[in-house]
Amino acid sequence: MLERRTAAPTLSAEVANWLTGFPLENAPPGVLENTRLRILDVIGVMIASSRLEMVSAAAKAVGEADGGQGSAFAVTDAAPLPPAAAAFLNGVMSAVLEFDDTHIQSNIHPTGVVLSTLLPECERLGLSGRQLLEATLIGSELLCRLGLVSPVRMHEVGFHPSSVYGVFGAVWGLAHLKGLSVEQTVHAIGHAASLSAGSIASFEDGTSTKTLHIGMAASAAVRAVALASHGVSGPFPVFEGKFGWFKSYFQSKPDFRFSALTDELGERWEVLNIASKMHPCAYTMVPFIAATIVLRDRHGIRPEDVEVIYCDIMPRSFATVCEPVEEKRRPRTSWHGRISLQHTVAEALVRGRMDKDAYAPESLADPVINAVADKVVHRPDMVAAADISRSRATVSIELKDGQVFTHTIEDMPGTRRNPISREAYLEKFRANVRGVISEAEGEELADTLLRLDEVKDIGSLFRSLRR
Numbered sequence: 438m439l440e441r442r443t444a445a446p447t448l449s450a451e452v453a454n455w456l457t458g459f460p461l462e463n464a465p466p467g468v469l470e471n472t473r474l475r476i477l478d479v480i481g482v483m484i485a486s487s488r489l490e491m492v493s494a495a496a497k498a499v500g501e502a503d504g505g506q507g508s509a510f511a512v513t514d515a516a517p518l519p520p521a522a523a524a525f526l527n528g529v530m531s532a533v534l535e536f537d538d539t540h541i542q543s544n545i546h547p548t549g550v551v552l553s554t555l556l557p558e559c560e561r562l563g564l565s566g567r568q569l570l571e572a573t574l575i576g577s578e579l580l581c582r583l584g585l586v587s588p589v590r591m592h593e594v595g596f597h598p599s600s601v602y603g604v605f606g607a608v609w610g611l612a613h614l615k616g617l618s619v620e621q622t623v624h625a626i627g628h629a630a631s632l633s634a635g636s637i638a639s640f641e642d643g644t645s646t647k648t649l650h651i652g653m654a655a656s657a658a659v660r661a662v663a664l665a666s667h668g669v670s671g672p673f674p675v676f677e678g679k680f681g682w683f684k685s686y687f688q689s690k691p692d693f694r695f696s697a698l699t700d701e702l703g704e705r706w707e708v709l710n711i712a713s714k715m716h717p718c719a720y721t722m723v724p725f726i727a728a729t730i731v732l733r734d735r736h737g738i739r740p741e742d743v744e745v746i747y748c749d750i751m752p753r754s755f756a757t758v759c760e761p762v763e764e765k766r767r768p769r770t771s772w773h774g775r776i777s778l779q780h781t782v783a784e785a786l787v788r789g790r791m792d793k794d795a796y797a798p799e800s801l802a803d804p805v806i807n808a809v810a811d812k813v814v815h816r817p818d819m820v821a822a823a824d825i826s827r828s829r830a831t832v833s834i835e836l837k838d839g840q841v842f843t844h845t846i847e848d849m850p851g852t853r854r855n856p857i858s859r860e861a862y863l864e865k866f867r868a869n870v871r872g873v874i875s876e877a878e879g880e881e882l883a884d885t886l887l888r889l890d891e892v893k894d895i896g897s898l899f900r901s902l903r904r
Contacts (some may be wrong), residue, residue, distance in 0.1 A: 447674045448695055452579060453622035455702055456613050461571040461890075468706045469890075472574045474862045475538055475548040477886040478713050480512065482537055482549075483530040484902075485793045485869035487513040491648060495529045509557035510896075515903040520557050521659040524607075527553035528652030532599075534793060535775040536717040536869070537651075540710060541852060542826045543584025543598060544591065544720075546651065547711055550603035551576035551610045553655040558614060559895040566892030568614060574708065576610020581707040585697040586676070589687055590825075592637060592757055596686065600635025600650035607658030615662060625661045627671020630682045632657035640757055641764075643773025712828070713851040713862065716791040718775040721754050724830035724846035725778060729785040731844045732834050740787050740809050742836045748778055749818035749831040759815040766810045771796040782832065783809035793869055828852060859887075874902055 461469070486492055496514060499522040507519035511526035518526065531537050531549030538548050551573055559569050584602050591598035608629045612622040635654070639647035665671065676682055676695065683693050716726045725748055732738060750759065758778045759765060768774035774781065774796040783806045785791050800806055821829040828849040835841045848855040863883060870879040878901070885898055892898065 447623070447678075448676050448698060449623045449626045449673060450619065451699055452609070452702075453612075453619040453626070455699075456575050456579070456609055457617070457619050457622065459571070459575060459613070459703065461567060461574075463703055464574060465706070468574065468708060469570065470859075471708055471711070472570055472577070473887055473889050474859065475577070475708075475711060475713070476552060476570070476573060476889065477866055477883060478862055479531050479537055479548045479552050480882075480886065481866035481869040482534060483512045483527060484873050485536065486530045486534045487873060489533060491533050491645060492526070492530055495649065495652065496526055499525055509561045510899070510903070512556060512899055513902060518557075520561065521656040523557035524554045524655035524659050525649075525652035527556055528655040529649055532651040533648045533772075534717045535719060535772070536714055536793065538711050538713045538851075539720040540581040540584060540707070541712055541720065541828055542710065543581060543602070545580060545584045545602050545606075546599040547577040547580045547603075547606060547708075548573070550599060550607050550651045550654050550658075551580065553651060554607040554611050554658045555614055556895065558611060558659075560899070561896075563894055563896065564614070566889035566895055569895055570889050572610040572614035575613050576606045576608075577711065578706060578708050579609045579698070580606025581711065582698045582702070585707070586694050587683055587687060588691050588694070589689070590753065591686075593753065594687060595637055597635035597637050597647060597650050600654050601633045601686065603635075603651060603654035604629045604633050604657045604661070607655050608661050611658055611662045612665075615666070617662065617665065621665045623673055624669065624671040625665035627673065627675045628661035628664050628669070629658065630672065630675045632661055633682065633686075637757075639772070640776060643768060643770040645770075645772065648772055710826070710853050712849065712853075713857060713865070715850050715857070715861075715865065716785075717793060717795055718781055718791070719758055720828065720849070721750070721758050722776075722778055722781045723851075724828050724849035725750070725782055725832055726785045726791050727850060728830050728832040728844045728846045729782050729834075730789060732832060732842050733786050733789055735844075736834075736842050738786065738834060738836070738842070740805050742838070743786070743809060743812055744835045744837045746782060746786070746809070746813045747816055747831075747833040747835070748782060748813060749816050749821070749833075750778065751821040751825070751829075752817045752819075753822065753825075755815065755817075766813075767807065768796075768801055771798070771801070774801055777810075778815055779810040779813040780806070782813050783807070786834075827854070878902065
């Protein structure tokens with residue numbers, strides 16, 4: 438017989454009480470617009486990556502591992518899959534290009550993991566765009582807030598924050614979408630704590646596991662919600678308890694700010710601090726690309742004219758995107774390049790753009806790009822280190838004739854302090870779907886996603902693409 442308990446007054450229960458009673462009408466218009474644009478953005482990224490070899494391999498793997506046909510679909514895959522497998526495949530497509538959005542202060546990629554989990558269930562149950570919008574907003578808001586609880590960054594203790602935190606945001610969104618009770622939601626979050634994982638070992642050698650993390654978190658969320666739906670109990674004090682998740686993962690005693698999860702919940706919106714990426718790489722490098730391209734275009738800098746390029750970056754990013762220098766100058770794989778400051782700045786200078794086709798094998802092996810990468814030197818930026826809520830970059834290019842040109846980006850494009858327009862979101866979406874679906878299909882999909890509240894059946898948006 439399954440245990441039945443009433444949700445105790447824990448942090449998890451407080452959140453569950455809020456989300457089960459949250460109506461979309463309580464969200465300000467600007468927050469709703471932000472959420473629509475984020476959904477548009479990530480779906481465009483999914484479509485852009487849908488034909489990649491990694492996505493094809495992931496699809497074959499889940500077909501073999503989960504076996505048989507299911508009742509759900511990934512965004513662009515015509516083969517019916519079990520819901521957890523469809524969520525996994527969506528997650529891989531959202532993350533493999535490193536083109537999904539980022540909550541700067543926590544380093545979490547929130548929209549991809551939540552949306553990847555919700556889309557198959559929306560289609561399977563015939564749910565509306567309004568329901569998807571509401572659940573995406575709830576899941577991503579709570580996920581960003583959870584990432585603010587600890588002053589320690591997950592990368593510093595060997596974990597990938599989007600993965601280990603992501604399962605919780607996806608559970609919260611899916612629990613709301615499926616109408617779970619407060620008690621069931623608490624149980625599901627309790628299960629999520631035991632399904633939370635994500636090693637950053639792939640940062641060292643460029644192997645593929647990291648690109649699967651969002652998919653793994655999304656599929657784990659589906660399982661956690663299913664278990665709770667059928668009465669399987671999970672721990673209530675899962676965050677703040679004696680053996681709470683934060684204590685387990687950090688193995689230290691920093692001052693956990695548990696109030697960050699619930700303070701002014703529904704009044705102050707953390708989703709407004711989620712930044713869309715204009716370039717497909719670790720967000721840390723996005724402002725360096727922007728600064729490099731400004732200098733290249735403004736001063737007509739050619740690769741052969743460069744003596745040295747200095748990049749001032751916060752020291753806490755050295756281990757992930759700057760060092761060991763020899764490895765970063767010659768990344769082994771496309772994904773490895775996306776976390777290499779040296780290669781990224783060099784490719785941006787040589788090509789003058791960094792879009793969905795960046796970090797191709799040809800670019801990794803390009804002798805001109807490699808020669809510039811050898812001239813990229815990273816230096817500590819203590820101004821950037823003092824405020825991790827921002828995304829600052831300074832690039833100084835010294836030419837062989839002695840001229841020096843410098844440009845600083847205080848906040849990368851796409852952030853709250855340096856926002857991009859609705860048209861910029863649309864331009865990114867169009868560029869990402871170009872060559873994958875027809876121009877007419879892309880325009881129709883974009884127009885519909887921007888009117889998501891009016892869509893009666895989410896599945897109708899994607900069935901035509903699968904044909």
